[in-house]
Amino acid sequence: MEHESAAGEAEGRTRILVAVAWPYASGPRHIGHVAGFGVPSDIFARYHRLKGNDVLMVSGTDEHGTPIMVAADREGVSPAQLAQRFNGLIREDLERLGLSYDIFTRTTTRNHYRVTQDVFKTLYDKGFIVRQTMLGAFSESTGRTLPDRYIEGTCPNCGFSEARGDQCDHCGRQLDPTDLLEPRSRIDGSRPVFRETEHFFLDLPAFSERLSEWIGAQEHWRPNVRAFSANLVDELRPRAITRDLDWGVPIPLEAYDGLDDKRIYVWFDAVIGYLSAAVEWARNRGTPDAWREWWQDPSARHYYFMGKDNIVFHAVIWPSMLMGYGQGGEVGADRGELGLPHDIVSSEFLTMEGKKFSSSRGVAIYVNDFLSRYDPDPLRYFLTVAGPESQDTDFTWAEFVRRNNDELLANWGNLVNRTLASAYKNFGAVPEPGVLTDDDEALLQAVEAGFATVGSLIEAARFRAALVEAMQIAARANQYVSEQAPWAKLEADRARAGTILSVTLRAIDGLKVLLAPVLPFTSQLLHELLGYEGQLSGRVVSRDEVEEDGSAHAVLGGDYGAATGRWEPSQLPAGQRLQQPRPLYRKLDADEVVAGELARMERAAADGC
RNA sequence: GGCGGCGUAGCUCAGUUGGUUAGAGCAGCGGAAUCAUAAUCCGCGUGUCGGAGGUUCGAGUCCUCCCGCCGCUACCA
Numbered sequence: 001m002e003h004e005s006a007a008g009e010a011e012g013r014t015r016i017l018v019a020v021a022w023p024y025a026s027g028p029r030h031i032g033h034v035a036g037f038g039v040p041s042d043i044f045a046r047y048h049r050l051k052g053n054d055v056l057m058v059s060g061t062d063e064h065g066t067p068i069m070v071a072a073d074r075e076g077v078s079p080a081q082l083a084q085r086f087n088g089l090i091r092e093d094l095e096r097l098g099l100s101y102d103i104f105t106r107t108t109t110r111n112h113y114r115v116t117q118d119v120f121k122t123l124y125d126k127g128f129i130v131r132q133t134m135l136g137a138f139s140e141s142t143g144r145t146l147p148d149r150y151i152e153g154t155c156p157n158c159g160f161s162e163a164r165g166d167q168c169d170h171c172g173r174q175l176d177p178t179d180l181l182e183p184r185s186r187i188d189g190s191r192p193v194f195r196e197t198e199h200f201f202l203d204l205p206a207f208s209e210r211l212s213e214w215i216g217a218q219e220h221w222r223p224n225v226r227a228f229s230a231n232l233v234d235e236l237r238p239r240a241i242t243r244d245l246d247w248g249v250p251i252p253l254e255a256y257d258g259l260d261d262k263r264i265y266v267w268f269d270a271v272i273g274y275l276s277a278a279v280e281w282a283r284n285r286g287t288p289d290a291w292r293e294w295w296q297d298p299s300a301r302h303y304y305f306m307g308k309d310n311i312v313f314h315a316v317i318w319p320s321m322l323m324g325y326g327q328g329g330e331v332g333a334d335r336g337e338l339g340l341p342h343d344i345v346s347s348e349f350l351t352m353e354g355k356k357f358s359s360s361r362g363v364a365i366y367v368n369d370f371l372s373r374y375d376p377d378p379l380r381y382f383l384t385v386a387g388p389e390s391q392d393t394d395f396t397w398a399e400f401v402r403r404n405n406d407e408l409l410a411n412w413g414n415l416v417n418r419t420l421a422s423a424y425k426n427f428g429a430v431p432e433p434g435v436l437t438d439d440d441e442a443l444l445q446a447v448e449a450g451f452a453t454v455g456s457l458i459e460a461a462r463f464r465a466a467l468v469e470a471m472q473i474a475a476r477a478n479q480y481v482s483e484q485a486p487w488a489k490l491e492a493d494r495a496r497a498g499t500i501l502s503v504t505l506r507a508i509d510g511l512k513v514l515l516a517p518v519l520p521f522t523s524q525l526l527h528e529l530l531g532y533e534g535q536l537s538g539r540v541v542s543r544d545e546v547e548e549d550g551s552a553h554a555v556l557g558g559d560y561g562a563a564t565g566r567w568e569p570s571q572l573p574a575g576q577r578l579q580q581p582r583p584l585y586r587k588l589d590a591d592e593v594v595a596g597e598l599a600r601m602e603r604a605a606a607d608g609c
Numbered sequence: 610g611g612c613g614g615c616g617u618a619g620c621u622c623a624g625u626u627g628g629u630u631a632g633a634g635c636a637g638c639g640g641a642a643u644c645a646u647a648a649u650c651c652g653c654g655u656g657u658c659g660g661a662g663g664u665u666c667g668a669g670u671c672c673u674c675c676c677g678c679c680g681c682u683a684c685c686a
Contacts, residue, residue, distance in 0.1 A: 024686050067685055136684085149685050167682080177684095199684090223625090224613065231612060232683070240684055266686070308613095312683050348614085349680075385634095386622085391615065392679065399621070399635095406635065410648050418645035425644090465623080468633080478649055487644040587646050 013054055014301060017294045017339070018045040019274040020059035020099075021306035022107070025086035026067045029093055030364040031395065032350040032357045035383040036307035039518075040347060040463055042099045043384065044303060046517040046537055047458045049100075049560050050567040056294045058277035060105035060555075061087040064248040065266030066147050070187055073142075079247045083108060091556050093367035095540050097376050098520045103281040104556035107249075107273055110547045111283070115276035115331055116269045117252035119321060120200075120241075122329035124253070128203050128320075129241070136197040136244060137165070137177050139185050143261070145244040146177075146185055146192050153180030200251070201238035202268070207320040208236050214340065215315065222390070222461075224308075225346050229315035239317070241268040271318040274304075275338065279331065281557075284545050296336030301343075303461075308346045315344050345461045348388035353396050353601070363601070365395070377519040378404045378585060384467050384518050397597045401590045412474045412515070413522075413585040416508050418481065420529055420581035423501045426490060430505055430531070431498030432574045440503045443480045446473055447510040448569045454514050455567060463518070470514040477507045502574065505530070509570035512536070516565060522584040527565075531576040536565040 021037040023029050037059075045057040063083035072082040087106050094104060106112070123129045137146040151165030156179050165177035177183060183192055212233045218226060241264060242251060248263025256262060278291035294300045304314050322338045332338060349356070352363050370379060382403050386393055423431065436444075450473045457466035486500040509530055516523035520537050527536045538560035546552045 022686095026686080062686075065686065070685095134684090145684085147685060166684080228613065228681080235683095237683090243684080265684075267684095270686085309681070309686080311681085313686095316683085351679095391622095393621090396621095402621090402635070405646095405648090409646070414645060414648040416645095418649075420645095422644050460625095462625095468623085472633090479651095481644080482642075482650040485642080485644080488642095490644090583646055585646080587648085 013052055014048075015054045015294050015297060015299065016045075016048050016056070017274075017278070017300060017302040018048075018055060018057035019302060019304045019341075020057065020101070021304075021310055022060055022062035022270050022273050023090050023094075024065075024067070025061040025063045025083045025090060025106070026071045027086060028089050028366045028368060030357055030366050031370055031379065031383065032352070032364075033307075034093070034097060034099075034367055035350045035387045036347045037305045038094065038097060038099050039380050039383045039387070040345060040389070040461070041303075041305035042097075043458060043463050043466075043517040044305070044345075044461065045100055046520060047455065047567070049537065049563070050513065050516065050565050051455065052566070054293075055102070055560075056278060056281065056291075057100060057102045058104075058274055058281065059101055060103075060107060060273055060277055061090055062266065062270045062273070063087065063106055063108045064263070064269060066145070066150065066243075066245070069144070069245065069247050070150075073187075080108065088554070089368065091542060091554060093371070095542060095556055096371045097367065097380070098540060099556075100520075100538065100540050100558055100560060101556050102558065102560075103277050103284070105273075105277050105280055105545075106553060107269055109276075109280065109553060110549060110551065111280045112269070112273060112276040113249050115279055116249045116264060116272045118329045118331045119272050119275075119325055120249075120264060120268070121252045122332075123202070123321065123324045124200070126324060126326075128206055128324040129200050130203055130238065131198055132201050132238070132240075133196050133198050134240065135178065135194050136199075137183075137192040137194055138197075138244065139187065139190060140193050141188060141190055143244075144246075146187075148177050150186045151177045151180065151183050151192055152186050153177075153183035156181055197244055199240045199262075200242045202241045202317070202320065203238050204236040204316070204320055205238065207323055208233055210323055211236075211316060211319060214319065218343075220460075221344055222346065225311055225315065225344050228311055229344075232312055232316050236316070241265045267313055267317070268321075271313055271321065274318075275331070280545070280555075284555075292335055295338050296332070298336075298339065300339055302339050302341050303343045303345060304341050305345045306347075308348055311344065311346050314341060314346075343461065348390065348392045350383075350388045351392060351394045353394070353598075364604070365601075374588075375521065375586070377522045378408060380518055380520075381408050381467070384463050385471075387464070389462075389464050397594045398590065401588045401593050404585065404588050405590070407471065409583075409585040409587055411471055411478065412511070413583060415474050415478050415481070415511075416526060416529075417581060417583055419501065419504045419508055420578065422486060423505055424578045424581050427498060427501065427578075429578055430572055430574050430576045431502045433502040434495050434499045436499070436503065439480065439484065440499065443477060443503060443507055444510075444569075446476050447507050447514075450510070450514050451567060451569060458517065467515075467518050470511065470518075473507075473514065474511055477504060477511070480504065480507075506570040506572050509572045513565060513567060513570075525584060529579045529581055530572065531578050532564075535563045538563040 020041040045055050048055045068079050072079045139146045148165035154161050155163035215229050245263050246260045249269045282291040327334045454466045484500045486497040489497040512523045512526045540558045544552045
């Protein structure tokens, strides 16, 4: 496909924005969350970096909104304190999983407030944000907005006593909170009061034609995303983007100066994070305009990764905001239109031993808990090969152990181990190859071909197929080793045995790169065992960033530019010293893991009730 | 209710514009090998492709209806 001449490479670089959904800082994240937005986006970003493209991968914790206030109240801390704590925990989870963000920040930074207010103000000045009065529900005790879903009562239609403010789960009827008989707050049981309140509304119908045309042209989107989005555009209504709360980005209009009871709605500011994080990243590295190369250069491509429950925000609301913002505002500064999403990669949901994840019911496997007992690559492997890429899938411990032992370890781990052990013991270095036979060439060809096939599958966001393809090449190499049986030739024809091992080492050196987007930690280990120095893909680190006002916050980032890995076949030099081999993966005891983890879940469920 | 999805070998699933005898992995059975974390390799799969109609020369793949499961339904994120 690609002709990779040294000259062609520099010109062929593409700027790619990898925009990853912002985890909500109301609690620790479970493996379903990282299955949806985390691992897929990281595979994509790592691949494009190896390929030589200019990747900017941005995200952060989403820290505003009612659920955080409710959780903070429950713990007797401020929303800021609660968000601070979970930002730290989530950051740690993502770092341990090896998610290679260029910046993972948060929505409570001064920078984010400034960018959000600029977007709001610009849309307001252009007439895309309008004021409207509506009837809102309030908690009498706190004076705050009570979102529809926090209100329950008796359904006027079927009499179900636990109907929610927006919908009755019993009869399925859509409701308005004012319809409920005996309404009460799910937070403290008090009776909500309804009163007139003025809010700002995003005029979505103003964009409906452009949206419709734009979505219609996105033939490369996953069919479910496209169909769902197209359907949404047919019935757009103006949407309230402020709330009666004191936790959120303040409304940047003079009339609201100093007023503490109305803030910008969390979703409006959360999606702006994709832009504000890029601005922050550029400033932090001392090139304050560098973000424009991704956001205001039409050749840059934007890929968004999220769970399916977020499609509406990414396919309709955020694009509307971008269209409305146009050349900007203070931030945009008339330097070009902001780019629209090129692809919206939405995944389905992961269930847990057949049940939907639910923290309150103890149906959850938290990332930090998981990684305290198991390694990140087996989890990344599982979530890629058996994750909810195109339909809901189920996580079971038995299946996790099986995938680890019988696929990852047995096929790939064993191929590496048997090859390295033999080469190390008998040669200590990469053997000098003799003349290659047709079988030797065929194996090397198969690996080389993988760079095109695996690569194009990743580019199309078909991660499962890409991984299966790479694993099939590993199986092909195992087949080659068994057929050639180098161990049987060591005595009689040591040179031929050396050639076979040299060919196999080159094959696993290539496979190491093909698998690196999915398995970065063990690819790095293998890189070192093969005698290389330095980083194959770069490392993710946490560091403090200081803002203009002197306040500091931690962000996740990395220097990936120094990495030496390239998306191309092995150049493993003969004679390179090998390191003492050690296994890439641990074999797990099925009975022990399954029994232990199920017991753990039952305890958690018991605690939750 | 509306929208969308799923239902394919014992299990988990591939099958992207309809086209040769419907595939993979795992489990199972037989064999080879023993370099390797008992990890590998070879051989063995007739399953009403949820059910019923229809379109077509031809449908797992399109249309209609039905059955079962699930998700979303935008002021929780």
